[in-house]
Amino acid sequence: MHEEGSIPEDVPKSHLVVYVGENYKRFVIKLTLLKHPLFKALLDQARDEYDFTTDSKLWIACDESFFLNVVRCASSPRD
Template identity: 45%
Template sequence: MGFRLPRIVTAKQSLQRSSSTENRESPKAVDVPKGYFTVYVGEEQKKRFVIPLSYLNQPSFQDLLSQAKEEFGYNHPMGGITIPCSEEIFQNLTQSLNDL
């Protein structure tokens, strides 16, 4: 009586590969470090930014989130929050938040 471990290992590897490919909601979702989240900013072309969760406590960032809610509601087809402002304004705001 023998065991067929190679077949079991192969089946397990196959299952892991298929589940990892099926669970890909967004390939970019994987590269967001813990303590950060993704937003998309821009008026026509949206640019992706990965920003710290600590920004959520800042009143100026909360104002941007309110504007995003008014304009887009809770439907964000890009997978992250879409913020309705220019990249330049967003970068100026995040730079001021980094300086705090």
């Protein structure tokens, strides 16, 4: 059992939980994605539109397939 606000046991080191879309689907992503310009733009848009006010959980209110495309692009090696 973990305390409220602590990192869930199923989240590997160097990762974080993000909730996406209307159904709050849970994704575990690498922290390094937060530095990618495409992912930063997605977070900026979510902040501007929704102010991240969802019980201290990171919620990105976009289509799940769009989110997965951003993650795929941000995860691919840069040339």
